[in-house]
Amino acid sequence: MPPGQSDRRKGSKAKSQSQSQSQRTRQPSKHPARKPSNDRRNLQSTKSSLNFNATIPIPLQQLVLDVFKTALLPSNPAPAPASASQDNPEEDRNDPTIEEPLDIKTLVQTIKTHLYQRDFDSAFTDAGEDLLRAYALRWSAARALGYAGLFRAVLRWMGDGNGNVGKKHDLISGNDRTRVVCVGGGAGAEIVALAAAWRSLGQKGVDSELEGDQGLKLGSLSLDDSENGEKNEVDAKAASSSSLSTTGLSVAAVDIADWSSVVQRLERTIKSDAVYKLRSSEYQPPLVPSEGEGDNGGGLSVSFRKDDVLSVSEDELKDVLLDTGSSSLLVTLMFTLNELFSTSMAKTTGFLLRMTEILPSNAVLLVVDSPGSYSTLKMGKDENGAPVERNYPMKFLLDHTLLSVAEGKWERVYTEDSRWWRRDAERLRYKVGEGAGLEDMRFQLHLYRRL
Numbered sequence: 001m002p003p004g005q006s007d008r009r010k011g012s013k014a015k016s017q018s019q020s021q022s023q024r025t026r027q028p029s030k031h032p033a034r035k036p037s038n039d040r041r042n043l044q045s046t047k048s049s050l051n052f053n054a055t056i057p058i059p060l061q062q063l064v065l066d067v068f069k070t071a072l073l074p075s076n077p078a079p080a081p082a083s084a085s086q087d088n089p090e091e092d093r094n095d096p097t098i099e100e101p102l103d104i105k106t107l108v109q110t111i112k113t114h115l116y117q118r119d120f121d122s123a124f125t126d127a128g129e130d131l132l133r134a135y136a137l138r139w140s141a142a143r144a145l146g147y148a149g150l151f152r153a154v155l156r157w158m159g160d161g162n163g164n165v166g167k168k169h170d171l172i173s174g175n176d177r178t179r180v181v182c183v184g185g186g187a188g189a190e191i192v193a194l195a196a197a198w199r200s201l202g203q204k205g206v207d208s209e210l211e212g213d214q215g216l217k218l219g220s221l222s223l224d225d226s227e228n229g230e231k232n233e234v235d236a237k238a239a240s241s242s243s244l245s246t247t248g249l250s251v252a253a254v255d256i257a258d259w260s261s262v263v264q265r266l267e268r269t270i271k272s273d274a275v276y277k278l279r280s281s282e283y284q285p286p287l288v289p290s291e292g293e294g295d296n297g298g299g300l301s302v303s304f305r306k307d308d309v310l311s312v313s314e315d316e317l318k319d320v321l322l323d324t325g326s327s328s329l330l331v332t333l334m335f336t337l338n339e340l341f342s343t344s345m346a347k348t349t350g351f352l353l354r355m356t357e358i359l360p361s362n363a364v365l366l367v368v369d370s371p372g373s374y375s376t377l378k379m380g381k382d383e384n385g386a387p388v389e390r391n392y393p394m395k396f397l398l399d400h401t402l403l404s405v406a407e408g409k410w411e412r413v414y415t416e417d418s419r420w421w422r423r424d425a426e427r428l429r430y431k432v433g434e435g436a437g438l439e440d441m442r443f444q445l446h447l448y449r450r451l
Contacts, residue, residue, distance in 0.1 A: 050157045050414055052445065055149035056200040058427050063275065063287055064148065064196050065430045065438075068141040068188075070276060071269035072133040072262065073432055074099035104433025107134035124257040132187070132262050138436040140189040145428075146421035146441040147193035147334060147368075152200055154366055154447065158328055159201075177248025179326035183309055184336030186255030188266045191302055195270045195288050198249050198300065254305045254320050263304040270300070310340060310347040317351075318358050329363040331355070335443075337367055338394040341375035345397070352401045356409050356450070363450040365402075365410075369394055371418040371444045395444065402448060414447040 055061075107130060114123035124132070155178070182190040253263060269275060275284045288300045305320060312320065321331065333340075340348040359365075373394040382388050395417070402410040421441045430438050 050153055050447075052150060052153050052414075052416075052419070054153060055421075056145075056152060056196055058424055060196055060200055061145050061148070061424070062428055063284060064144050064192055065141055065428060066275050066277065066284065067192055067266065067269050067287055068137060068144070069430070069432050070272070070274070071265040072102075072137050074101055102130055102134060102137075102433065104134055104137065105435045107131055108138050108433075108435040111135055111138070127257070129261050132257070132259060133265075134436070136188050136262050136266075137432045140187045140192075141430065141432075142423065142438045143189035143334075143441065144193040144196070145423060145438075146443075147189055148196040148200070149421065150366070150368065150445070151190075151194050151197035154330065154364065155197055156201060158330065158364060176327040177250055177323075177325055178328045178330065179250045179252065179323045180330045180332065181321055182251065182253045182332045182334070184255055184339070185253035185332065185334065186257060186259030186263065186304060186306075188253075188259070188262055190332055190334055191251050191253060191263065191266055192270065192287075194249065194251050195300060199288055248299065248301075248326075250301045250303075250323060250326060252303045252305065252320070252323075254307050254309060256306070256308045258306050260304050260306065263302065267302040270302075310344060310351055314354065314358075317354055321355065321358055329359065330366065331359070331363065332366045332368075334366075334368045335370065337398065338369045338373035338375060341394060341397055345375060345392075349397070349401050349405070352398075353406060356402070356406045359450045361450055364413075365448040365450070367398060367446040367448075368443050371442055373444070395446065398446065409451055410448045411451055412446065413449050414445070416445045418442065418444055 056064075111123055111131060111134065114120070123135075127135075158178070180190075180194055182194075185191065253259070270287045271289070273283060273286050275286070276282075277284045307316065307320065309317065309320065321329075323329075337348070340351070374391040375394060375397060395415075399412070403412065419442070421443070423438045423440055425438070428438065
């Protein structure tokens with residue numbers, strides 16, 4: 001399995017243990033049993049739309065890969081020295097519009113060496129742009145494909161009622177804006193996956209399952225890989241004007257390393273109509289059209305913030321998490337939480353508790369990580385004076401913090417200890433350099449709602 005996007009802190013400590021060790025039950029309530037409220041019964045009814053088995057159509061998956069390739073690989077590499085101007089041999093090489101080609105094989109091998117040596121400063125925090133681009137090409141692209149189906153399920157579930165329990169509202173259409181805060185999301189997988197998931201929900205925020213399996217056609221990109229195999233097309237211009245122009249999705253990535261250049265490249269390409277389509281040798285329409293952007297018009301907005309969430313002040317954390325212009329909120333920790341626990345269990349627990357107090361009711365927390373992830377805690381010393389270490393499953397630490405220490409403030413909506421996302425190796429094409437192919441993804445998944 002590829003390194004997590006937050007390997008910049010410390011590698012995951014996945015150890016083979018029995019399943020019973022990674023499970024815990026919530027402590028018995030101190031209060032007598034009560035009948036569930038109407039809000040809780042309404043919330044239970046929305047869970048039927050949490051379909052994590054669904055994925056985005058193959059043509060849309062291919063476009064996701066093409067976005068990464070177009071954004072992060074040089075589109076016009078520097079010419080050989082012989083092609084430079086005879087009058088000024090340096091003229092071509094000094095042209096700011098010309099980029100040097102990336103040696104993907106060497107860069108990826110350098111990253112792997114840094115990760116193996118646990119030199120995360122060299123791999124991420126102090127890394128140059130070329131190294132960060134190579135990381136995103138090698139690992140973020142495949143992750144984005146796996147994340148897109150998860151985000152699609154969660155966004156749809158939120159739109160079916162979770163954001164306003166008891167009242168079904170339209171998350172994607174109308175003038176509401178949804179804010180998604182991606183902690184450790186600087187490498188771009190979450191950003192592109194959210195754009196694809198948002199797009200795949202279809203016209204006016206209703207995906208194919210809710211409107212007779214009506215796929216959305218993006219110009220020459222027909223999303224005809226719908227779940228029951230039917231092909232229905234919607235005019236691209238009408239779809240853009242009636243749906244995306246009145247929507248709002250605000251994606252905010254925060255990371256300890258400076259991924260700003262990578263994020264900017266991906267954001268531009270998500271909205272670009274110059275993404276090359278390999279099979280037909282033509283350019284594709286944008287993943288998300290840019291019409292209707294802005295606070296009032298909706299659209300997709302992306303921002304990046306370089307910060308350490310374990311060290312920021314209370315006011316800074318509020319600034320990271322909250323946005324007064326949004327009507328619903330999703331926070332994601334994708335292959336990040338166990339790295340935070342491994343860095344400092346006390347600080348990470350404090351971060352989760354501070355986040356609990358800041359987030360409004362009905363905010364949603366999505367945690368994805370390596371299955372069987374463990375963190376080590378030093379507790380006292382043995383008779384020889386050596387530190388005593390104990391390993392705790394990440395799931396145990398997460399549940400203990402949210403459901404026991406912060407009792408009554410969170411509800412666990414969904415949990416799964418291990419599941420797979422598998423790529424379609426026959427139909428997907430992704431050639432960006434030697435050593436940068438696609439891989440399947442195995443992960444644990446937990447979803448919580450703030451009460």
